[in-house]
Amino acid sequence: MKTARQCILLLVVATFLSACVNSPDTEPPLRLYVMDCGSLRFDDVTSFGLTNDETPVREMFVPCYLVDHPDGQLLWDAGLDPAIVGQGDVELQPGALMRYDRSVIDQLADIGYSPADIDLIALSHLHFDHAGAANYFPVARLLIQDTEYRAGFLNYADNPIFNYDYYRELADNPRLILEGDHDVFGDGRVRIMSTPGHTPGHQVLFLDLEETGPLVLSGDLYHFRFSRTHHRVPVFNTSAEQTLESMDRVEAFLAETGATFWIEHDSELAKTLKLAPSFYD
Numbered sequence: 001m002k003t004a005r006q007c008i009l010l011l012v013v014a015t016f017l018s019a020c021v022n023s024p025d026t027e028p029p030l031r032l033y034v035m036d037c038g039s040l041r042f043d044d045v046t047s048f049g050l051t052n053d054e055t056p057v058r059e060m061f062v063p064c065y066l067v068d069h070p071d072g073q074l075l076w077d078a079g080l081d082p083a084i085v086g087q088g089d090v091e092l093q094p095g096a097l098m099r100y101d102r103s104v105i106d107q108l109a110d111i112g113y114s115p116a117d118i119d120l121i122a123l124s125h126l127h128f129d130h131a132g133a134a135n136y137f138p139v140a141r142l143l144i145q146d147t148e149y150r151a152g153f154l155n156y157a158d159n160p161i162f163n164y165d166y167y168r169e170l171a172d173n174p175r176l177i178l179e180g181d182h183d184v185f186g187d188g189r190v191r192i193m194s195t196p197g198h199t200p201g202h203q204v205l206f207l208d209l210e211e212t213g214p215l216v217l218s219g220d221l222y223h224f225r226f227s228r229t230h231h232r233v234p235v236f237n238t239s240a241e242q243t244l245e246s247m248d249r250v251e252a253f254l255a256e257t258g259a260t261f262w263i264e265h266d267s268e269l270a271k272t273l274k275l276a277p278s279f280y281d
């Protein structure tokens, strides 16, 4: 039999231990949701800087991501235009199709969020397949490199690689203009890395997830695995030289940190990913 005093002591120890487990030092959870925001299919991939014999891949996954941080919700990349949802295969251009089965808005609703809940929006770049739903997020603060902002918002008429109509509503959103890397929430766990070349202000996203480990989302630094192993540059990139420098920078970072690297358009990888409402933490 334990005495009352022993019981009180045990209670104190148990309370202390449970306080340790839930101590303020334990980082609040960070979650990454991957959403299927469409797909693309190209008969000819030579514009991506490789011959049609060098890869059998013709299909590209088009993702959107929700980074769920205790201090805010960040949408990273906005996929295809939800206006084509449910239309089956839609011609993008001769020899290229796009398809989008369920909108990012509906997928966010599955997780319990509406567009008005999204505090921050960052696009790896402003191409149509990364900015397609941008107009649906009217209050999110836009995190964008100064060079991308100038090319895509101020001088879009001179930059035919961008279609302003897909993201024009963001012109009125609050915005934070970046000039290089940016620690989104100030705790080092969600960091934008400046990786210009594909477009003037292309960027990739680093996440430090507790269970999954460090992870980098590629943007369009590469489109195919072959592009990565052979450092191939699409013909439509704004700067081949900057692209190669950005590839070197990211590869060095991956080697140094041991981070996992997801090529966002990698359709084989996509088949292995947990999609929302499942998540990575």
Ligand SMILES: [Zn+2]
Pocket (backbone or CB within 6 Å): 125, 127, 198, 220
């Ligand atoms: Zn692109």
